[in-house]
Amino acid sequence: MRFDTRLVHAGHELAEGTGDVVPPLHLASTYAHGVQDPPAYFYARGENPTREALERALAALEDVRFATVFASGQAAGATALATLAGAGRVIVSDDVYGGTYALLTSSRLDVRPVDLADPAAVADAFADPWAAEALVWVETPTNPMLKVADLAEVCRRAHARGCLVLVDNTLAGPALQQPLRWGADVTLCSTTKSVAGHLDVLGGALVHDRADLHDLFTTHRTTTGSVPSPFDSFLVHRGLKTLSLRTARQVETAGKLASALRESPHVAEVRYPGLPGHPGHEVAARQMSGFGSVVAFRYRADVAGLLRRSRYFADAVSLGGVRSLAQCPATTTHRPIPPDVRLRLGITDDLVRLSVGIEDPEDLLEDLLQALSPS
Template structure:
């Protein structure tokens, strides 16, 4: 069964006494043991049929044996990190989601040695993984700088020292990247983002092959209680069915906007793996089906007026939904990260991150172009502003949907 068919059919077989084409949502918290032959279900914190259907589908998308889903992406990350013990060493990408940064740095309080390393730099990766490492935490593309890490190379180096490799695959989703194919041990998702796709449900997932990991992750989830309910699992699974359709549109539009941004006099730099001059372009082309739909750029004017000037791009955190979003990581998603650490990683105050939705690409280009063109002190003359009011016809011709 191919990928797009799995999205619709795996874990969605007609069920129930009426043969529902959409299986019923199981919201019960406990089960009648005498009604089960054989007994499978005991308590909702441990087992739930709707949850299991979602796990079955997510595992199939990455050709994996197992998937464990959680109440959020952070819950999934916490569970993966629970494999570490005091005295062990974690090597983590220096550019990661702000919540992940706080989580991994916090492990130092419990005696875990944590090193933040630019794993997109081959020399730095080799030096960091040469010896004495127990877990490697990869984001690719990274958040928010969109660096690209060579999963196969990092995994080879890590496995030579017996380390577990976890890849946060949230920015790509299984439709664009499957880390297990490149040797990673665990593929992590905030299913809140592209997988659910509608900004209306929280969730997380770990996808993997090894039975020992399955035992550890499911036990931790049951004991810690960071489980999603049946309704949440249903909503994630419902959104998952249109993953390929949504991401295809989002990527196509992102290409248009990345080209447009490169022509703006108030944009200093555009960071998008689909651009040929991106440092990780060749690696992304090899390990991803497409470069994704998140764009970051450095803005030459005052940031907050720009965030307030867009109409279709909503100023909000998160990403991967049907609605386009704009944010400043230093002010929003990465604000909890100490300023010195942010700047050391390259997350400067002028950095803007876009999550491209499924709206009409010309409308999005006009909205963003109009906001960039408004006088905020970043333009030299009014002619500069007028020259940049975009006509998107040539861009749409270059990147047809």
């Protein structure tokens, strides 16, 4: 079964007795054992058929056995830290989502940021005895600077030191990048973003192929109660079915916008892996099937004015949805990061991040060009 067919069919067989062609929505919070032969369901904090259908579908996308879904991407990340960072040490991409930064810095773990898009920095990090058996948390492409890590190389060096590798695949999504194929042990994804795709539900997932990790994740989820509701699981699964169609339009449009931005006199810099001058372009071309729907650029005038003038890019956080969004990461998603760290990473007040939706590309291009002009 090829990828696009899995999007529609994986995780669901026609319902026995009714023939439902979509996974039924099971809302029960508890289950009567007497009608189960053998008993499979006990309490919905632990088991739910709608949630399990989504998990089977997500696992199938990376051609593995297990996925564990959560109430949000943050809940998935918190579970990963609680269960995988046994040595108490974490190597993490230096440019990560602000929520991830907050999650890591609020933990009692020994966290070391590394530019995992820089081969020399990767080599140095894993040459240090400190790195042995650390959890390696890779975000690629990163949010918002769109750095690209070479997953095969990072995984090779990490595994040689006895490290587990988790890849936050939220920005790319499973249609464009499948980290487990490049050696990662766990893929983390905020299913809120491109997987669900309609900006109307929260969710997260850990995808992997190890039964021991599946037991760890599900036990922690049941104990902490970080489960998505049946309805949220239903919405994520419904959105998943159109992932490839949406992603293809978004990637095509993002490339056009990035090229136009590069030619604008109002733009100082454009960051998009699809541009040949991007430092991670060749790696992205090798390990991704498309360059993504997120574009970042530095605006030479007032960012607030740019966001006000746009008709189609809503001034809102999140990414990967059907509607186009624009934001200033320094004042929104990445505010948890101290100003001096943001400045060092290049997350300055003139940086704008676009999440490209599925609107007509020409409408988005015309809107962006008129919004760029401060006069």
